[in-house]
Amino acid sequence: MESDSVPVQKRSRQHRSLEQKLALLQEWRDGLPQAEVCRKYGVSAAQLYKWRRDLERGLADRGELVPKSQMTALQRKVDDLEKALGRSSLENQILKKYFELKGLKLPEGT
Numbered sequence: 001m002e003s004d005s006v007p008v009q010k011r012s013r014q015h016r017s018l019e020q021k022l023a024l025l026q027e028w029r030d031g032l033p034q035a036e037v038c039r040k041y042g043v044s045a046a047q048l049y050k051w052r053r054d055l056e057r058g059l060a061d062r063g064e065l066v067p068k069s070q071m072t073a074l075q076r077k078v079d080d081l082e083k084a085l086g087r088s089s090l091e092n093q094i095l096k097k098y099f100e101l102k103g104l105k106l107p108e109g110t
Contacts, residue, residue, distance in 0.1 A: 014042070019069065021051050028052075 016024075028037045028048065038045050099106050 022055070024048065025052055025055060 024037055024041055024043070025048070027040075028034055032040075034045060034048060037043075038048060096106065
């Protein structure tokens, strides 16, 4: 028996990155109507409100949310600065030891 009905396709779940969610919310916040944002990006109004609630809750609980890509870049910067600080500290200790061994007076402020 043949059916004239169209097969129902399950809507695949689309996982959006934090950057994408923030961009959607920003458009909504900038004045694009909620219905237009939902239609443009294929999300439900409930999902949009959930993302907004999660964002507000996250901002209140953990401080400012930062996209993972920015977080990675910031962590790299912190690591580089820690290495530079370590090298400078080691150089400073070596210079102090040199001055001590030579019996020289350290410049003021060190």
